[in-house]
Structures are given as C-alpha cells and as structure tokens.
Amino acid sequence: MNFRLEKLIPLPMADIPNRKSDFWEADSFTFQQGKHYLVEAASGKGKTSLLSIMYGLRKDYSGKLFLDETDAGTLSIKRWSEIRKNQISYIFQGLELFDDLSAIDNILLKNNITGIKNSDDIKRMAEQLDIADSLAKKCRFLSFGQKQRVAMIRALCMPFDFLFADECFSHIDRKNSEEAMKLIIDECASRDAGLILTSLGNSFHTFENRILL
Amino acid sequence: MRYLFSILWKDQSRIHLLWAVLGTMIGFILLLSGIHFYDNINKVLVSNKDLLDPEYIILNKKVNIGRTLGFGNGGFSEKEIGEIEEQPFTQRVAPFISNEFPISAFTRSAQFPNFYTELFFEAVPDEFIDVKSDQWSWTEGQDFIPVILPQDYLNLYNFGFAQSQGLPQIPKEMISMVSFSVKLKGRTETATYPGKIIGFSNRINSILVPYDFLTWANNTFGYLEKTDPSRVILVANDPTDPAIISFIEDKGYDTIRERLKSSRINIILKFILSFLVLIAAIIIGLAFLIFLLSLQLIISRSADKIRRLSMLGFHPREISMPYIIVLLGLLATVTGASLLITSLLANIMTRQASVLSLDFSGKLTPLVYIVSIGLVFLLFILNGTAILLSTRKLCR
Numbered sequence: 001m002n003f004r005l006e007k008l009i010p011l012p013m014a015d016i017p018n019r020k021s022d023f024w025e026a027d028s029f030t031f032q033q034g035k036h037y038l039v040e041a042a043s044g045k046g047k048t049s050l051l052s053i054m055y056g057l058r059k060d061y062s063g064k065l066f067l068d069e070t071d072a073g074t075l076s077i078k079r080w081s082e083i084r085k086n087q088i089s090y091i092f093q094g095l096e097l098f099d100d101l102s103a104i105d106n107i108l109l110k111n112n113i114t115g116i117k118n119s120d121d122i123k124r125m126a127e128q129l130d131i132a133d134s135l136a137k138k139c140r141f142l143s144f145g146q147k148q149r150v151a152m153i154r155a156l157c158m159p160f161d162f163l164f165a166d167e168c169f170s171h172i173d174r175k176n177s178e179e180a181m182k183l184i185i186d187e188c189a190s191r192d193a194g195l196i197l198t199s200l201g202n203s204f205h206t207f208e209n210r211i212l213l
Numbered sequence: 214m215r216y217l218f219s220i221l222w223k224d225q226s227r228i229h230l231l232w233a234v235l236g237t238m239i240g241f242i243l244l245l246s247g248i249h250f251y252d253n254i255n256k257v258l259v260s261n262k263d264l265l266d267p268e269y270i271i272l273n274k275k276v277n278i279g280r281t282l283g284f285g286n287g288g289f290s291e292k293e294i295g296e297i298e299e300q301p302f303t304q305r306v307a308p309f310i311s312n313e314f315p316i317s318a319f320t321r322s323a324q325f326p327n328f329y330t331e332l333f334f335e336a337v338p339d340e341f342i343d344v345k346s347d348q349w350s351w352t353e354g355q356d357f358i359p360v361i362l363p364q365d366y367l368n369l370y371n372f373g374f375a376q377s378q379g380l381p382q383i384p385k386e387m388i389s390m391v392s393f394s395v396k397l398k399g400r401t402e403t404a405t406y407p408g409k410i411i412g413f414s415n416r417i418n419s420i421l422v423p424y425d426f427l428t429w430a431n432n433t434f435g436y437l438e439k440t441d442p443s444r445v446i447l448v449a450n451d452p453t454d455p456a457i458i459s460f461i462e463d464k465g466y467d468t469i470r471e472r473l474k475s476s477r478i479n480i481i482l483k484f485i486l487s488f489l490v491l492i493a494a495i496i497i498g499l500a501f502l503i504f505l506l507s508l509q510l511i512i513s514r515s516a517d518k519i520r521r522l523s524m525l526g527f528h529p530r531e532i533s534m535p536y537i538i539v540l541l542g543l544l545a546t547v548t549g550a551s552l553l554i555t556s557l558l559a560n561i562m563t564r565q566a567s568v569l570s571l572d573f574s575g576k577l578t579p580l581v582y583i584v585s586i587g588l589v590f591l592l593f594i595l596n597g598t599a600i601l602l603s604t605r606k607l608c609r
Contacts, residue, residue: 057524057609077529077608097520100223101216107217110525141265158526 001087001161003054004033009099010049015061021045023211027084033161036188036195038205041213048093050213051164054196055090058079085113087157089160091168093198095151099140103131103150106139111157112195125153145171152180163188165197181205214534220522221515221535223381229507234543236500241551241588244493245581246558249484252578255560257571267418268304269341270457272297272443275467288441293464297447302454308442309335309419310427313435314400319395320536332395334360335419336427339444351426357407358395361421362388364413396446399434418469441489455480455528503590505599508536514602533604536595544596546587555581 006028013024023029024046030053031037039047052058053065056075064070067083075083084090100181104122111117117125126132129149136141139150148171155163165184169177185205188195197207274287289297289308297304312334319329335427339349348359371382388410395408414421449457460469512519522532556577566573 016478023233049583077523077605081526081528081531084524086526090524092524098220098518098521101220105216109220112216113526 001033001068003162004066005029005031005063006066008053008065009059009062010046010053013049015036016207017020018056021079021213023213026044031162031194031196033194034192035209036185037197037209038206038207039196039198039211039213040201041198042200045213047213048166051090051166051196055088055164056083086159087161087166088161089155089166091113091148091151091155091157091166093145093166093187094166095147097139097147097151098140102136102138103142103146104135106150107135107154107157109156113160116159116165119156125156125183128183129153130179143171143176145173146177148172149176149180156183159194160191160192162196165195167198170201181200217522217527217532218535219373220518221532222539225511225514229503229510229545230262230597231502231572233500233507234381234547236503237544237592238551238554240500240556241547241585242495242558243489243496245551245577245585245589246562246586247486247489247493249480249555249559249577250562253566253573254482254582257573265477267422268449269343269446270449270468271417271444271446271464272293272298272461272468275465287447288443289456290441294445296444297445298343300456300460302449302451302457302460304448304450305340306445306447307338307341307493308443309337310334310424310431311440312427313431313437313439315398317396317398318393319396320391322392333420334422334427334430335444336424337417337446341417341448342413342415346411348409348411349423350428353429357409357410358422358426361414361417362406362410363418363420364415365418388413397430397434400436402434409430413451419444420575461469472491478507497588503596504596508596508600509603512600512607516607519604519607522608529601529605529608530600533597535599536604538602540596540600541593544589544593548585552577552581552585 005026009024009028038161039050041047049078050060053061054072056072059073076079092209098109107122111122123132123135126149129152131146131149131153134146135152139147142150148168152168153167155165163184169180172180182197187193266608272289274289275288294306294308297303315333316332317330318332320327332369339499342361344361346359350359362371367383367385367388373381394405396403396405398427510583519532523529556575559573559577562574563575
C-alpha cells in the first residue's frame with residue numbers, strides 16, 4: 001500500500017504563517033511501501049497530526065489523502081478498522097495501553113485478532129527489548145520507557161504494510177533504543193513494509209528519506 | 214473477547230443495572246400474570262356460555278300499573294324495533310311472534326296423570342335458538358309439533374313440584390317420550406296435533422314452536438286482534454358494551470338482569486386488567502429507561518477505552534459485543550425469572566380459583582410466552598441499537 005498526499009495540510013497547521021516547509025508546500029508527496037521515512041521536526045510542527053490523518057483518526061485537513069487509489073475521506077469505519085487490523089500499525093506517542101491489563105495481555109489483545117505471533121515470538125521480542133521480566137505486571141506499574149517497549153511489541157503483533165512510530169524512543173536508553181530500532185527494521189523487512197518514524201531530530205539511524213516539517 | 218470484557222466491564226458500577234433488571238422483572242410479572250389471568254377468565258366465561266350466554270339479550274317493556282289498567286302499549290312498535298336495530302351494538306334483532314288463536318294442550322296416557330291446560334306459543338327465527346335438533350322444523354302436513362320449553366320449567370317441576378307432590382323426577386331425555394296433544398282452535402275450524410318436547414332452552418324463557426309453524430298456524434287459524442310483540446331478542450356485537458345497559462335504562466325497557474351481570478363482571482374485569490396492563494407497561498417503560506441510561510452511563514465511563522480499542526482496529530460492533538452479551542444475559546434472566554414467578558403465581562391462582570369452582574389452568578397460556586418473547590426481543594433490539602450507536606459515536 002502507498003500513501004499519496006495532495007496539498008494535504010492539517011487545518012491547525014494551515015493557519016500558521018511562514019511555515020517554510022517544503023513538505024507541506026509540495027503539490028504531491030508519496031509514501032511508498034517498503035521504504036523508510038524519518039519525519040523530523042520540533043514539537044508542534046504537525047508530526048503526530050500527519051500520522052493521525054494517515055491513520056484515519058483525524059479528518060480535519062484540507063487537500064487530499066489517497067491510500068493507493070482510494071480517497072481516505074471515503075473510507076468507512078468498517079474499512080478503517082480492517083486497515084488498522086491488517087495494513088497499518090501505529091506505535092502511538094501516547095502509547096494507548098490499558099493500565100488495568102498486564103503487559104502481556106495488552107500485547108495479546110492485539111495479537112489475538114490475527115494470531116500472527118506465537119508466545120515464543122513475543123517472548124523473544126520482549127527479551128530483545130529487555131522487558132521479559134515485566135510482561136506479567138500490570139501496565140500501571142511500569143515506567144514510561146517500559147510501556148513504550150510494550151507498545152512497540154504490541155504494534156509488531158499484526159500484519160502491516162506500513163508501520164508508524166511516533167517518537168517511540170523518547171524514554172528509552174541508547175542501547176535499548178538501538179535494539180528496538182533493529183527489531184523494528186527486521187519486522188518491517190519481513191513484511192516488506194514501509195516505516196514512518198517521527199523524531200525531534202536526534203536520530204541514531206540513517207534513513208533513506210528524511211522529511212523536515 | 215475475554216480482554217474486551219475485562220477492559221470494558223472493569224470497575225463499572227452494576228447497581229443501576231440491578232435496579233433496571235428488578236424493575237423490568239416486576240413489570241414483566243405484572244404483565245404476564247395479567248395476561249394469564251385474563252385469558253383464563255375469558256376461557257371460563259366462554260365455556261360457561263350456557264350459564265352466561267351474554268350476547269343474546271331479550272328485551273321487554275317494564276310492566277307498570279298504567280299498563281295493567283290498560284293505558285299504553287306493552288308491545289314493541291315497528292318504529293321501536295327499527296330503533297333497536299339501528300343501535301351500533303346491535304348485530305341482529307327479531308321480535309317474538311305469538312299465537313293469534315286459542316291453544317290448549319292435554320294428555321291421554323296411561324303413564325301420566327291426565328291434564329288439560331290453556332297454552333300459548335311463541336316463536337323466534339331459528340338462528341336465535343340455542344337448542345340444536347334435527348326435529349326442529351315444520352312443513353305443512355307434518356304429524357307432530359316440535360316444542361321447546363324453558364329449562365326453568367323442567368327445574369321447577371323436578372326440584373319443586375315433583376318433590377313436594379311425591380311425583381317422580383323426569384330426566385331431560387325422558388321428556389320427549391311424554392306424549393300430549395295440542396288443540397288449535399280457529400274461528401271456525403280446529404285441529405289437533407301431537408306435540409313433542411324436543412329440548413329445553415336456557416336462553417329463551419317461553420314455550421317455543423318453529424317460526425314456520427306459527428306463521429302458518431296464524432294464517433290458518435288466526436282471528437284474534439294482532440298485537441305488537443311483547444318481547445324482542447337481539448344479538449349484540451359486544452355484550453360487554455356499556456351502551457347496551459344505558460340504552461335499556463334510557464328507554465325504560467327491561468331484561469333479565471342476571472344475564473347482563475356477566476357482562477358487567479366482564480366490563481369491570483376488563484377495566485381492572487387493562488389498568489394492570491397499563492401499570493405494567495409504565496413500569497416496563499421506566500425500567501427500560503433505567504436500562505438505557507445505565508448502559509449509556511457505563512459506555513460513557515468507558516469512552517476512553519472504547520476510543521483506544523477503535524484505534525487498535527476494533528470495529529464498533531466488536532466493541533459493543535461485551536455490552537450486548539451482558540444485555541442479552543440480563544434480559545434472558547429477566548424473562549426466565551419472570552416466567553418462573555408468573556407460573557408460580559398461576560399455580561396459586563388456580564388453587565384459589567378451584568375453591569370458587571372455576572377451572573383455571575395451572576399451565577401458562579401460550580400468549581404469555583409469545584408476549585414475553587416479543588417484548589424481550591423488542592427490549593433487546595432497542596437497547597442493542599442504543600449501545601451500537603453510542604459506541605459507534607465514540608469510535609474514531
């Protein structure tokens with residue numbers, strides 16, 4: 001699946017004078033499946049807005065968004081929920097974990113929809129990210145950095161054509177971040193999926209495409 | 214689904230729902246036992262038709278001193294009969310016709326003491342008569358006259374006269390074996406026919422002969438002055454219609470009150486039961502609102518979680534499932550418990566009714582099941598739709 005943006009601007013962004021961003025000014029931009037994109041900008045420049053629009057959570061934009069050849073504005077709730085189950089995975093900046101469930105239950109909630117990973121796969125990923133010991137704990141008792149890694153594993157427990165990672169390393173130390181990046185890149189490669197990663201601008205990984213907002 | 218349940222039902226106050234369930238149950242029990250009771254009463258009334266027989270009403274004019282002294286007319290004029298016919302409650306109406314010549318009856322038999330009596334005959338069209346017999350007909354030249362006597366006459370004889378005079382009681386079946394002769398006396402000619410009692414009427418308190426016979430006999434022998442019919446019989450569309458009683462009272466007519474009493478009972482019963490059903494409907498309606506509101510409350514308390522689930526790709530229908538399953542469970546419990554309690558009540562009712570020698574069924578009538586299933590289906594659809602809509606509204 002590819003995304004094509006045509007003069008797409010989130011409405012709150014449209015009002016900001018002197019945006020000076022090639023990306024927002026461009027007539028058309030395409031995110032291609034299989035390629036990796038780094039979206040860099042300071043806070044409040046519309047990174048999360050962009051991903052939310054592309055994930056169907058926000059409709060407040062001008063211009064057009066196409067998922068392959070389909071206008072995103074015409075997609076039904078039903079179609080969006082299918083896309084979110086099988087085509088786009090999202091590591092939310094706000095994590096969106098259920099505090100009352102244990103870490104493993106949060107992951108299984110997602111994994112059980114498609115059953116793509118078995119318990120060994122999940123355990124291996126948890127070990128790679130150094131949170132295997134915390135899986136049985138309720139999320140409310142985990143640190144934000146641990147939660148970020150739980151959210152990451154959850155996002156990998158589904159088939160997808162694109163993975164959105166919204167500042168997902170902000171509270172993770174350098175070593176674990178590198179492990180996590182490796183895991184994400186591997187998982188994307190195994191699915192031939194695209195990756196859009198947003199960052200405040202101190203990336204440790206070289207991306208083929210960099211977008212400055 | 215396990216996860217959805219624990220996410221959406223965690224920390225939810227269930228006390229409102231409990232009230233809603235209780236309210237619905239009380240409403241259901243009232244409604245269902247009302248229906249059961251009504252159905253049984255109706256069956257009793259129908260099966261005791263010969264006792265109550267409400268749809269046939271016989272009207273006569275009140276006998277008063279003026280009439281006794283010869284003022285006014287004791288009969289129904291054609292205009293008055295037309296007026297009765299035009300009443301909305303009237304289905305059919307027919308005047309009684311009576312003999313316009315003297316009649317006497319006498320016996321000459323070894324088994325019975327001889328007797329002789331002056332007599333009268335009346336007739337109404339066959340469709341008004343409650344005795345069904347293939348002997349009930351008349352063609353000229355027939356060798357006997359079929360006669361129907363009031364059941365009351367037989368009772369009077371068997372339980373009053375025979376008892377006190379030391380005479381044998383006569384069962385219904387034996388009556389037809391009593392042979393007697395009927396003498397019709399015209400101005401110039403007379404004729405004698407054997408008479409045969411072919412049945413007893415609960416409905417009409419008169420000595421009846423076939424309508425065809427009496428019209429023929431009046432044509433042949435009649436010479437007395439024709440008088441207006443003193444009684445009319447009418448079939449009412451709905452004998453419980455209060456308009457009948459008020460019409461009768463307005464016009465100064467009279468009828469056998471006992472007969473209309475059953476319709477009065479029916480009216481009162483219908484009123485009480487429809488009141489009960491109304492109360493039950495109000496209770497069910499209120500309980501439904503509590504149901505609706507508590508579900509809405511539970512859903513809006515979970516708004517964040519619902520939004521989150523939709524972000525993870527759950528369809529509103531999937532998210533609604535835990536609520537709908539609980540709803541279904543609650544409604545099923547309500548229906549089951551109400552049916553159980555209602556059938557317990559029905560058993561108690563049956564026992565009470567049997568004391569009054571009314572034959573109530575201990576088994577719930579099918580209508581109770583139909584109504585409860587229909588109602589629970591309606592409640593499920595309404596609540597389920599509300600759940601779906603409000604969940605959908607929260608999804609992004």
